[in-house]
Amino acid sequence: xxxxxxxxxxxxxxxxxxxxxxxxxxxxxxxxxxxxxxxxxxxxxxxxxxxxxxxxxxxxxxxxxxxxxxxxxxxxxxxxxxxxxxxxxxxxxxxxxxxxxxxxxxxxxxxxxxxxxxxxxxxxxxxxxxxxxxxxxxxxxxxxxxxxxxxxxxxxxxxxxxxxxxxxxxxxxxxxxxxxxxxxxxxxxxxxxxxxxxxxxxxxxxxxxxxxxxxxxxxxxxxxxxxxxxxxxxxxxxxxxxxxxxxxxxxxxxxxxxxxxxxxxxxxxxxxxxxxxxxxxxxxxxxxxxxxxxxxxxxxxxxxxxxxxxxxxxxxxxxxxxxxxxxxxxxxxxxxxxxxxxxxxxxxxxxxxxxxxxxxxxxxxxxxxxxxxxxxxxxxxxxxxxxxxxxxxxxxxxxxxxxxxxxxxxxxxxxxxxxxxxxxxxxxxxxxxxxxxxxxxxxxxxxxxxxxxxxxxxxxxxxxxxxxxxxxxxxxxxxxxxxxxxxxxxxxxxxxxxxxxxxxxxxxxxxxxxxxxxx
Amino acid sequence: xxxxxxxxxxxxxxxxxxxxxxxxxxxxxxxxxxxxxxxxxxxxxxxxxxxxxxxxxxxxxxxxxxxxxxxxxxxxxxxxxxxxxxxxxxxxxxxxxxxxxxxxxxxxxxxxxxxxxxxxxxxxxxxxxxxxxxxxxxxxxxxxxxxxxxxxxxxxxxxxxxxxxxxxxxxxxxxx
Numbered sequence: 001x002x003x004x005x006x007x008x009x010x011x012x013x014x015x016x017x018x019x020x021x022x023x024x025x026x027x028x029x030x031x032x033x034x035x036x037x038x039x040x041x042x043x044x045x046x047x048x049x050x051x052x053x054x055x056x057x058x059x060x061x062x063x064x065x066x067x068x069x070x071x072x073x074x075x076x077x078x079x080x081x082x083x084x085x086x087x088x089x090x091x092x093x094x095x096x097x098x099x100x101x102x103x104x105x106x107x108x109x110x111x112x113x114x115x116x117x118x119x120x121x122x123x124x125x126x127x128x129x130x131x132x133x134x135x136x137x138x139x140x141x142x143x144x145x146x147x148x149x150x151x152x153x154x155x156x157x158x159x160x161x162x163x164x165x166x167x168x169x170x171x172x173x174x175x176x177x178x179x180x181x182x183x184x185x186x187x188x189x190x191x192x193x194x195x196x197x198x199x200x201x202x203x204x205x206x207x208x209x210x211x212x213x214x215x216x217x218x219x220x221x222x223x224x225x226x227x228x229x230x231x232x233x234x235x236x237x238x239x240x241x242x243x244x245x246x247x248x249x250x251x252x253x254x255x256x257x258x259x260x261x262x263x264x265x266x267x268x269x270x271x272x273x274x275x276x277x278x279x280x281x282x283x284x285x286x287x288x289x290x291x292x293x294x295x296x297x298x299x300x301x302x303x304x305x306x307x308x309x310x311x312x313x314x315x316x317x318x319x320x321x322x323x324x325x326x327x328x329x330x331x332x333x334x335x336x337x338x339x340x341x342x343x344x345x346x347x348x349x350x351x352x353x354x355x356x357x358x359x360x361x362x363x364x365x366x367x368x369x370x371x372x373x374x375x376x377x378x379x380x381x382x383x384x385x386x387x388x389x390x391x392x393x394x395x396x397x398x399x400x401x402x403x404x405x406x407x408x409x410x411x412x413x414x415x416x417x418x419x420x421x422x423x424x425x426x427x428x429x430x431x432x433x434x435x436x437x438x439x440x441x442x443x444x445x446x447x448x449x450x451x452x453x454x455x456x457x458x459x460x461x462x463x464x465x466x467x468x469x470x471x472x473x474x475x476x477x478x479x480x481x482x483x484x485x486x487x488x489x490x491x492x493x494x495x496x497x498x499x500x501x502x503x504x505x506x507x508x509x510x511x512x513x514x515x516x517x518x519x
Numbered sequence: 520x521x522x523x524x525x526x527x528x529x530x531x532x533x534x535x536x537x538x539x540x541x542x543x544x545x546x547x548x549x550x551x552x553x554x555x556x557x558x559x560x561x562x563x564x565x566x567x568x569x570x571x572x573x574x575x576x577x578x579x580x581x582x583x584x585x586x587x588x589x590x591x592x593x594x595x596x597x598x599x600x601x602x603x604x605x606x607x608x609x610x611x612x613x614x615x616x617x618x619x620x621x622x623x624x625x626x627x628x629x630x631x632x633x634x635x636x637x638x639x640x641x642x643x644x645x646x647x648x649x650x651x652x653x654x655x656x657x658x659x660x661x662x663x664x665x666x667x668x669x670x671x672x673x674x675x676x677x678x679x680x681x682x683x684x685x686x687x688x689x690x691x692x693x694x695x
Contacts, residue, residue, distance in 0.1 A: 012694075015693065015694060016690070024679075024680070025651075025677050025678070025679050026677070026678050026680070027676055027677060027678070028673065028676060028677070028678040029676065043676045044676065045675075045676040046676065074524065075522075075523075093678075095678065
């Protein structure tokens with residue numbers, strides 16, 4: 001290598017000369033008590049609320065350990081420690097930094113797995129970005145917002161059809177453990193491949209093996225390139241689990257407000273962020289609050305646990321054109337115990353979000369997966385978040401399913417029913433069967449339109465229920481192979497309803513397929 | 520270290536009385552005498568004995584202290600004993616001294632250097648610190664070779680770090 005020694009020393013000399021060697025005054029305090037991730041510090045008279053403070057010495061992996069001053073009391077300051085704390089001793093000196101906690105944001109984060117402080121944990125090297133944002137921020141005001149009018153295509157038929165999600169909406173995914181909540185989130189992320197949204201997956205309190213599994217599944221589906229994974233796993237200190245969702249939200253806000261330019265040149269202004277899950281987030285906050293000796297309220301949660309989630313979810317918005325027109329959609333996940341949605345945290349988050357997707361273990365065990373209960377699931381945005389063609393065909397589904405559920409008890413009797421009832425039961429059964437979908441296979445919206453139209457308008461009525469899935473898959477493959485232009489037309493014109501010619505064409509195509517199917 | 524609000528409240532009251540009667544120094548001396556007496560093991564044990572009446576304890580103390588301290592100071596002793604707060608005397612004295620220092624604009628600075636400093640250097644440091652903090656400085660010295668050079672001065676909650684060690688650390692962070 002032809003680097004000259006004197007060049008190197010002159011560079012170093014320049015840096016030394018330009019070094020700011022002024023002596024600074026800092027506020028300091030002394031640790032009086034430390035343990036369980038909390039330190040009580042005597043002194044720090046000028047420290048402000050939520051200011052970052054620095055602990056002496058290095059943590060086990062060599063980095064500085066920072067803390068956040070949360071409890072400002074008469075004599076002492078309660079500091080939560082964001083990192084390992086076993087090397088901090090009673091009597092150690094604590095310095096204030098004058099900074100508020102912030103995370104790196106920008107395009108350099110896309111495709112990476114980071115921890116709650118924005119440091120990379122995927123082993124793919126440093127994250128070089130010059131932009132940082134505070135993790136706590138006041139949500140955009142009323143004037144800067146616009147109503148939700150563009151869909152987030154999850155690729156899941158039952159959601160896009162009956163409980164559609166729009167860009168800028170907050171939709172809660174709620175259910176017992178092992179009912180498929182994370183699966184819905186992952187399918188949504190996978191469906192954005194090749195689309196115009198960046199996805200952020202915030203894993204709070206999960207097993208590291210599970211986060212690795214998620215990253216692996218996304219990479220296999222080619223979806224990791226447009227995803228940021230923020231992970232505060234179960235072994236991370238509770239302060240990190242407490243701030244992880246806010247850190248992810250700041251990354252999403254950067255995309256919403258300033259847009260992000262990907263390596264292939266596209267600028268993206270829409271993001272979807274998934275908080276998996278907020279129940280563990282509330283647990284982490286409860287842990288931190290109890291250790292700080294804040295008074296315990298219902299279920300031992302502190303008094304401001306509603307504010308904890310409301311200020312997080314309010315930051316998801318759709319901005320109007322004057323402010324860039326970007327959006328941040330939030331999909332928080334809550335785990336219930338024994339389907340009890342009237343517990344404290346679930347009721348809090350239900351009242352904050354614009355709708356919920358209920359997953360039930362009964363449906364899951366009966367083979368209906370995704371185990372969504374369309375009867376009690378709601379999307380308060382509704383039709384405004386659907387493409388025109390989808391709104392056209394999906395209109396009758398919710399009602400058909402509601403009527404089916406009402407009559408479901410009579411299904412036991414079978415032959416003792418009148419023709420109209422039997423027809424309703426058959427139709428409902430076929431719709432339910434068609435709404436089932438395997439994991440990791442989101443369906444683009446044009447194919448959903450075709451499939452829902454076919455089932456909802458009786459084209460599958462003569463197909464035995466256990467062959468409905470086969471019928472549907474065959475139909476979609478047929479449309480792909482023989483009439484791809486029809487599908488492309490629907491895909492490229494999201495604001496256009498299906499014209500009468502298109503509907504006639506579709507009927508013809510389905511008839512054509514059915515002949516082949518029978519044979 | 521935190522002294523607690525009980526000590527602070529009594530000290531505040533004592534300070535205001537002392538200031539009003541212009542007896543700050545006298546009170547400081549009296550308080551030290553009182554502290555010495557109340558913290559003597561035999562006396563403190565006697566005061567903690569629940570079987571003795573308050574009059575008994577006050578009378579016993581008046582025999583010892585009446586001659587030594589002023590009347591208002593003895594009133595303080597009576598008040599403390601009657602309320603069973605005599606164990607806070609240490610905190611009261613510490614807080615009182617801090618209040619007096621604050622009032623007079625005196626601050627205590629702990630100055631750490633790598634090598635011992637002489638009188639002239641100490642005077643310069645004292646003057647500079649006075650300029651920075653705007654208060655009269657009393658210096659307590661400490662020698663710590665691990666800072667390599669320069670000095671570290673801690674005045675109350677403020678740290679002024681001019682040690683060679685911390686400048687090397689800043690250098691390392693900048694060059695990294």
